[in-house]
Amino acid sequence: MALWGGRFSETPADAVFALSRSVHFDWRLAPYDLRSSLAHLSVLKSNGLLENSVASAIAQALHELQNEVASGKFVAIATDEDVHSALERGLTEKLGAIGGSLRAGRSRNDQVATDLKLYAIDYMVEVAQQLLALQDALLSKASEYGDAPAPGFTHLQHAQPVLFGHEIAKHVHAFARDLDRITDWLARTAVSPLGSGALAGSSLPLSPELTAKALGFTAASANSIDAVSDRDFVAEALFISSMIGIHLSRIGEEWCIWATTEFGWAKVADAYSTGSSIMPQKKNPDMAELARGKAGRLVGNLTGVLTMLKGLPFAYNRDLQEDKEPLFDSIDTLLLVLPAVTGMVATTEFDREKMALAAPMGFSLATEIADYLVRANVPFAHAHEAAGRCVALCESSSRQLHQLTDAEFAAIHPELKGDVRDVLTVHGALASRASSGGTSPASLKEQIKVASAANEKSKREFHAKAVAFSEMMGA
Numbered sequence: 001m002a003l004w005g006g007r008f009s010e011t012p013a014d015a016v017f018a019l020s021r022s023v024h025f026d027w028r029l030a031p032y033d034l035r036s037s038l039a040h041l042s043v044l045k046s047n048g049l050l051e052n053s054v055a056s057a058i059a060q061a062l063h064e065l066q067n068e069v070a071s072g073k074f075v076a077i078a079t080d081e082d083v084h085s086a087l088e089r090g091l092t093e094k095l096g097a098i099g100g101s102l103r104a105g106r107s108r109n110d111q112v113a114t115d116l117k118l119y120a121i122d123y124m125v126e127v128a129q130q131l132l133a134l135q136d137a138l139l140s141k142a143s144e145y146g147d148a149p150a151p152g153f154t155h156l157q158h159a160q161p162v163l164f165g166h167e168i169a170k171h172v173h174a175f176a177r178d179l180d181r182i183t184d185w186l187a188r189t190a191v192s193p194l195g196s197g198a199l200a201g202s203s204l205p206l207s208p209e210l211t212a213k214a215l216g217f218t219a220a221s222a223n224s225i226d227a228v229s230d231r232d233f234v235a236e237a238l239f240i241s242s243m244i245g246i247h248l249s250r251i252g253e254e255w256c257i258w259a260t261t262e263f264g265w266a267k268v269a270d271a272y273s274t275g276s277s278i279m280p281q282k283k284n285p286d287m288a289e290l291a292r293g294k295a296g297r298l299v300g301n302l303t304g305v306l307t308m309l310k311g312l313p314f315a316y317n318r319d320l321q322e323d324k325e326p327l328f329d330s331i332d333t334l335l336l337v338l339p340a341v342t343g344m345v346a347t348t349e350f351d352r353e354k355m356a357l358a359a360p361m362g363f364s365l366a367t368e369i370a371d372y373l374v375r376a377n378v379p380f381a382h383a384h385e386a387a388g389r390c391v392a393l394c395e396s397s398s399r400q401l402h403q404l405t406d407a408e409f410a411a412i413h414p415e416l417k418g419d420v421r422d423v424l425t426v427h428g429a430l431a432s433r434a435s436s437g438g439t440s441p442a443s444l445k446e447q448i449k450v451a452s453a454a455n456e457k458s459k460r461e462f463h464a465k466a467v468a469f470s471e472m473m474g475a
Helices: 014-020 023-046 052-071 083-103 108-144 164-189 208-214 224-229 232-258 286-309 318-347 352-358 366-375 380-397 406-412 418-423 426-432 441-473
Strands: 149-154 157-163
Touching: 023 052, 023 083, 023 108, 023 208, 023 318, 023 441, 052 083, 083 108, 108 164, 108 224, 108 232, 108 318, 108 441, 149 164, 149 352, 149 426, 157 164, 157 426, 164 232, 164 441, 232 286, 232 318, 286 318, 366 380, 366 418, 366 426, 380 406, 406 418, 418 426
Parallel strands: none
Antiparallel strands: 149 157
């Protein structure tokens, strides 16, 4: 039986039902709908709105449906409009008319908002745990190559030498911000819409605070209209997913570049590569390319939901049915991509010799000349000019900076002595970058230590959240 229709003289046209139907994608909310139904049932019973015998029968049927949904025994059928109507059908098949008693005091409007929040919380915690696994792989790789010199780049041009571990470790900090966003999002999302009804609350003696607590929320909504129309939590989850996708895309781009014949730095493991259907020699870093490509999909999902939300009037509108598929797709995408990227990172080997040979190329040590002059109390603007002139002379004579003569250095600037060559080494340049967050061996070691400790702390916190949510769902 449909959840509405008493005032209608005709059933929906086939085209209308086809457009309205959402059970083919919102069925994944079934476990969360059943859990929120149990919480709602408890309030109806405790407030005297259901007789004990009726409440007990409904509770037993809901628990049976939980098991049947989990096992696949109970599924949606072609005549079900959405997950809510499908599960009510399940109740009435077990109990007859009393199966519809659970609908008292709630609407699909507050019901679906609650279900979707529970789903999003569950899976965003899982995304966080996958991010932490990727951070582990990155930190391990950064530590492995924490003593390997390599050229650092800006504008894809050689800039200054860095430790390659420092290059890898930068991604850890980007994902740490994503984890912070998830933590902040969880706090904002932990407000229960259940009890808001269609938009105006309920005239029945409900206890939204009790259902909020039973479902693991920290509070009940302060405004029933906002509760049923709020999809900020969806948009924000999609933004977080987009940022994660963008950060994954940047890893993908770098791995693609490093694996080229021209660079030849990265040897991607066979298990994380693919070949060509026509060129037998090919070994392509397809996991990196797919990670890069999926970012567009994630950004598109965010854009679609923001556009849908723009200008929606008053409380619930059917437009909001468009919130689920993008959210489901983004979460599915991340849970597909993250393990593949983690495996790719963990198993890639890098050519230390090639990276070290490339580190001083492109006059990447020119800044050392400028810094040398600054230590001699030369204003940086003049020091920068002198270092640039050294580079120009080297380019015109096909030499490297350390090959300039004492007389040539002195002619460019009187404070440039022969001992400037002492700083024109990759080792010296790396060691000198000892500022906090810098690329010196000591700085990188401390950075990895701090990031590893933060990662372990986050793992404990998100594990605790996952356990608590699992216990709540099993209550």
